[in-house]
Amino acid sequence: MEHLKKELQEIENKGLLRKMKLLEGAQEPKVVLEGREVLNLSSNNYLGLANDPRIKKAATEAIEIYGIGSGASRLISGNMELHAKLEEKIAQFKNAECALLFNTGYMANAGIISSFMGKDDIIFSDKLNHASIVDGIILSRAEYKRYTHCDVKSLERMLQSSKGYKNRLIVTDTVFSMDGDVAPLIEIAALAEKYDAWVFVDEAHATGVLGKNGKGAVEHFAVEEQIDIQMGTLSKALGTFGAFVCGSKYFIDFLINKSRSFIYTTSLPPAICAASIASIDIVLNEPQRRKRLWKNADFLRNGLKNLGFDTMNSKTTIIPVLIKDVHKTLEFSKELFNENIYVQSIRHPTVPEHEARLRVTVTSEHSINDLTYALDTFEAIGKKLGIVQ
Numbered sequence: 368m369e370h371l372k373k374e375l376q377e378i379e380n381k382g383l384l385r386k387m388k389l390l391e392g393a394q395e396p397k398v399v400l401e402g403r404e405v406l407n408l409s410s411n412n413y414l415g416l417a418n419d420p421r422i423k424k425a426a427t428e429a430i431e432i433y434g435i436g437s438g439a440s441r442l443i444s445g446n447m448e449l450h451a452k453l454e455e456k457i458a459q460f461k462n463a464e465c466a467l468l469f470n471t472g473y474m475a476n477a478g479i480i481s482s483f484m485g486k487d488d489i490i491f492s493d494k495l496n497h498a499s500i501v502d503g504i505i506l507s508r509a510e511y512k513r514y515t516h517c518d519v520k521s522l523e524r525m526l527q528s529s530k531g532y533k534n535r536l537i538v539t540d541t542v543f544s545m546d547g548d549v550a551p552l553i554e555i556a557a558l559a560e561k562y563d564a565w566v567f568v569d570e571a572h573a574t575g576v577l578g579k580n581g582k583g584a585v586e587h588f589a590v591e592e593q594i595d596i597q598m599g600t601l602s603k604a605l606g607t608f609g610a611f612v613c614g615s616k617y618f619i620d621f622l623i624n625k626s627r628s629f630i631y632t633t634s635l636p637p638a639i640c641a642a643s644i645a646s647i648d649i650v651l652n653e654p655q656r657r658k659r660l661w662k663n664a665d666f667l668r669n670g671l672k673n674l675g676f677d678t679m680n681s682k683t684t685i686i687p688v689l690i691k692d693v694h695k696t697l698e699f700s701k702e703l704f705n706e707n708i709y710v711q712s713i714r715h716p717t718v719p720e721h722e723a724r725l726r727v728t729v730t731s732e733h734s735i736n737d738l739t740y741a742l743d744t745f746e747a748i749g750k751k752l753g754i755v756q
C-alpha cells in the first residue's frame with residue numbers, strides 16, 4: 368500500500384490535503400478550535416439548536432427510559448416507538464402522507480435513489496448536487512445526465528431526448544451546500560409534468576430555514592403537490608442527527624423492502640429521535656429564530672458584497688466567498704483563524720477546480736457585533752491579499 372503515501376503527497380503538493388480540526392465543547396457561535404477561541408462561521412447549526420437545553424432534556428429523558436443503543440436494524444428488533452413517533456412528526460411537519468428515517472443524509476440519498484431507479488431509467492441531476500446524490504445515481508445503474516447548474520433550459524434539452532427510457536427522474540438539492548443558491552423548483556416541477564418525470568429534492572440545507580414555517584424550499588415555492596419525493600436532514604438547522612424521506616405510503620413501503628442503506632444498518636439511537644421531535648416543535652413554535660437567522664445572513668452577505676467580495680449567487684445562510692486560487696484560499700482561511708475567526712476553505716473535488724472558496728455560514732445566534740467584527744476582518748485580510756481593493 369506504499370503507493371497511497373505517494374498519492375497523499377501529490378494531494379498535499381496541490382494544496383488539497385484535508386485535515387480535521389479538533390473542536391472542544393458544544394456547537395456554539397464561539398467555539399474552542401485547536402485550542403483557540405474562535406468565532407464559528409463554519410457550522411450548519413443554522414438555528415442554534417445543537418446545544419439547546421430543551422432538546423438536550425428530551426434526549427436525556429429518553430436515555431433514562433430507552434437506553435442508548437437501538438440494538439438492531441428496524442426490520443430486526445430495532446424499530447422502537449420513538450422511531451415511529453418521529454416519523455409521524457416529520458410527515459405532519461412536511462404535510463406528507465408518510466415519512467421514513469435514515470441514519471444520515473448520505474445514506475438516504477445513496478439508498479433511496481439506487482432502490483427505485485434502475486438500468487432502463489434515466490436520471491437528470493444538477494451538476495452541483497451533493498456527492499451523496501451522485502453516489503446514489505451511480506449505484507442505481509440508471510443513465511446519468513448532469514444538467515448545467517440551475518439551468519432549466521439545459522434540463523429541458525435533456526428531457527426532450529429521453530423518450531426511450533422507462534422512467535425519468537429529476538434530482539436537485541434545493542439549497543446548494545457550497546454555493547448557497549436555490550434551485551428553481553417551480554420551473555423544474557413544470558418541466559417534470561411536461562415530460563412525465565418524477566422530482567426528488569434534497570432539503571438538507573432548507574429544512575428549518577426556508578418557508579414560512581421552516582418546512583423547506585418546497586413550502587417556500589408552494590410546490591408541495593408537484594414534488595414526488597422530499598428528502599431532508601435532521602443534522603443541520605434541526606441541530607440533531609439523521610435524515611428522512613417523505614412520500615406516499617407505498618413509496619415508503621417500497622423503501623422498507625428495497626433500500627439497502629435502510630435495511631442493513633442499526634437504527635438511530637432513540638434519544639436522537641426524542642431530540643428531533645423536540646427540535647421540530649421549536650422550529651414550528653419559534654419563527655423568531657428563523658427571522659434572526661435571515662437578518663444575520665442578509666447582513667453578512669450584503670456586507671461581504673459591499674466590500675467587493677464575490678459571494679456568487681448566494682441567497683441563503685450559506686455564503687461562499689469565491690477566491691478561485693487554492694493557495695490564496697488557504698492563506699485567507701489561516702489569516703482569519705489568526706484573527707480568531709473560523710471559516711473553512713472549500714477546494715476541489717468538493718467544488719470544481721479553480722473555484723476554491725471560503726464557505727461562510729451564519730446562524731441565528733451570532734450577534735451583529737460578531738458579524739461586524741467578521742466583516743472588518745474580511746476587509747483587512749482581503750485588502751492585504753489583494754482580493755478586494
Ligand SMILES: Cc1ncc(COP(=O)(O)O)c(C=O)c1O
Nearest residue numbers: 471472473497540544571600602
Ligand atoms: C445537500 C446535502 N445532502 C446530503 C447531505 C448529507 O447529510 P448527512 O450529513 O446527514 O449525511 C449533505 C451534507 O452533509 C448535504 O449538504
